[in-house]
Amino acid sequence: RPFSPKSNSKNRLPYPPSPKLRLPFVGHLHLLKLPLHHSLIRLSKQYGPLYSLYFGSMPTIVASTPELFKLFLQTHEASSFNTRFQTSAIKRLTYDNSVAMVPFAPYWKFIRKLIMNDLLNATTVNKLRPLRSREIRKVLKVLANNSESNKVVNVTEELLKWTNSTISMMMLGEAELVKDIVREVLKILGEYSLSDFIWPLKKLKVGEYEKRIEDIFNKFDPVIEKVINKRQEIRQRRKNGEVIEGESVVFLDTLLEFSEDPTMEIKISRDQIKGLVVDFFSAGTDSTAVATEWALAELINNPHVLKKAQEELNEVVGKDRLADELDVANLPYIRAIVKETFRLHPPLPVVKRKCVQECVVDNYTIPEGALILFNVWAVGRDPKYWDNPSEFRPERFLENVEGEQGIDVKGQHFQLLPFGSGRRMCPGVSLATSGISTLLATLIQCFELNPVGQQGNVLKGDDAKVSMEERPGLSVPRAHNLMCVPVARAGSPVNLLSL
Numbered sequence: 089r090p091f092s093p094k095s096n097s098k099n100r101l102p103y104p105p106s107p108k109l110r111l112p113f114v115g116h117l118h119l120l121k122l123p124l125h126h127s128l129i130r131l132s133k134q135y136g137p138l139y140s141l142y143f144g145s146m147p148t149i150v151a152s153t154p155e156l157f158k159l160f161l162q163t164h165e166a167s168s169f170n171t172r173f174q175t176s177a178i179k180r181l182t183y184d185n186s187v188a189m190v191p192f193a194p195y196w197k198f199i200r201k202l203i204m205n206d207l208l209n210a211t212t213v214n215k216l217r218p219l220r221s222r223e224i225r226k227v228l229k230v231l232a233n234n235s236e237s238n239k240v241v242n243v244t245e246e247l248l249k250w251t252n253s254t255i256s257m258m259m260l261g262e263a264e265l266v267k268d269i270v271r272e273v274l275k276i277l278g279e280y281s282l283s284d285f286i287w288p289l290k291k292l293k294v295g296e297y298e299k300r301i302e303d304i305f306n307k308f309d310p311v312i313e314k315v316i317n318k319r320q321e322i323r324q325r326r327k328n329g330e331v332i333e334g335e336s337v338v339f340l341d342t343l344l345e346f347s348e349d350p351t352m353e354i355k356i357s358r359d360q361i362k363g364l365v366v367d368f369f370s371a372g373t374d375s376t377a378v379a380t381e382w383a384l385a386e387l388i389n390n391p392h393v394l395k396k397a398q399e400e401l402n403e404v405v406g407k408d409r410l411a412d413e414l415d416v417a418n419l420p421y422i423r424a425i426v427k428e429t430f431r432l433h434p435p436l437p438v439v440k441r442k443c444v445q446e447c448v449v450d451n452y453t454i455p456e457g458a459l460i461l462f463n464v465w466a467v468g469r470d471p472k473y474w475d476n477p478s479e480f481r482p483e484r485f486l487e488n489v490e491g492e493q494g495i496d497v498k499g500q501h502f503q504l505l506p507f508g509s510g511r512r513m514c515p516g517v518s519l520a521t522s523g524i525s526t527l528l529a530t531l532i533q534c535f536e537l538n539p540v541g542q543q544g545n546v547l548k549g550d551d552a553k554v555s556m557e558e559r560p561g562l563s564v565p566r567a568h569n570l571m572c573v574p575v576a577r578a579g580s581p582v583n584l585l586s587l
């Protein structure tokens with residue numbers, strides 16, 4: 089059934105308002121620029137908080153208020169909005185088995201349960217804490233070495249290495265073999281493919297894009313095969329009673345065990361395991377690194393916030409040891425900094441779902457097959473929901489201000505949805521928030537970061553500010569790499585890093 093505001097039948101409520109000029113093939117894409125959330129805000133000023141567009145041939149609905157988020161993601165989620173739209177890159181590179189993308193069907197339910205109960209549950213994640221702690225120390229050591237030699241560090245790069253290595257170690261028990269190819273996979277997943285939205289191109293499968301996807305897939309597959317085979321050998325040695333020094337039980341071990349277990353309700357296949365590996369890399373690495381970098385940029389630009397964080401760390405952790413994940417529960421100001429970062433800089437500014445069954449929302453018809461965009465970024469900065477929204481003020485999450493205090497990122501407070509909400513909400517929320525908080529806490533304990541300008545000069549005093557410009561990607565990062573000279577703080581636990 090064609091979707092067009094003009095073709096509404098008499099008994100159907102209208103579709104949400106839409107810009108008039110719709111061009112052949114591109115639909116309304118000519119009205120949009122990347123990063124998408126800014127164009128969507130501009131259009132919502134004209135067409136209201138709920139409007140419709142065509143992304144090429146794809147009907148698209150844009151929602152930009154917490155009230156609407158709640159209607160879509162709570163009231164009508166189960167019947168209509170429990171699935172996502174997948175691009176051809178995601179489909180191929182996740183072996184057509186992405187948990188983030190597969191329909192709301194038995195396989196998704198099975199794998200989601202497995203993720204929640206056996207991979208990202210508190211006990212398993214806790215067992216891998218020493219491994220995460222090692223990865224944080226690696227980042228701090230790079231900063232410590234550069235601080236000794238007064239050298240510039242590309243913080244953006246170090247944070248990406250940190251999240252890639254952490255997810256890789258937790259998932260596969262190794263990080264070296266996969267690190268380069270994973271970066272290539274993430275790069276293409278983050279690219280915007282017009283061919284996914286313009287049906288004639290999609291049908292003809294023309295263009296460089298498909299070929300590049302295929303090339304990357306053909307490079308990735310043998311590497312991940314090698315990693316799985318290596319892991320199978322380790323499991324076999326363990327089964328034979330060997331104690332392998334320094335080897336933890338990682339997610340891949342659990343997945344391989346399930347794949348061999350005849351009593352499982354669904355037998356997980358090798359392709360499904362590989363798909364999940366790509367899923368965790370694509371969902372968990374860029375997003376976490378990008379959020380951490382935004383937090384650091386805000387701390388550089390708001391020295392009074394940094395000072396309060398340093399004071400909290402002095403008081404709660406002291407100077408004789410490094411903060412640890414377990415300290416985060418006692419560091420409310422650090423946690424507030426993380427929430428405030430997510431409010432202003434949600435790494436995925438536009439959360440996407442797909443309508444699987446026609447539905448009425450707010451007196452408008454939402455057609456089956458439509459792509460739904462939730463402009464989380466816009467709501468995080470809307471003065472209707474936040475006092476002085478452009479100010480970076482973590483205190484808002486601590487003070488007893490009506491409406492703001494007590495708000496968290498767990499999908500229940502619709503004005504703050506960096507991890508989405510409902511059945512398909514991010515299962516990595518705790519892992520990501522505690523990782524970011526721990527990295528920030530230790531870094532704040534040990535170093536001051538002096539930002540470096542475009543000419544390579546260290547910025548001082550009032551000039552020590554970094555740009556908050558954005559650029560499009562798999563998640564939305566800062567436009568410019570964060571380049572800093574780290575300075576070890578006097579009396580800080582930085583000396584413990586060499587131990």
Ligand code: HEM
Pocket residue numbers: 187188189200367368371372373375376379434435436439440441505506507508509510511512513514515516517519520
């Ligand atoms: C700062 C870091 C992160 C952010 C901002 C983030 C954000 C999100 C968002 C917005 C969604 C879609 C939610 C929805 O549709 O309601 C999502 C889904 C998902 N995330 Fe995350 N995420 C992060 C880290 C992680 C990590 C560390 C992992 C795993 C290790 C992860 C795994 C996933 C998966 C598997 C899904 C798909 C869930 C499903 O469809 O059932 N994410 N994430």
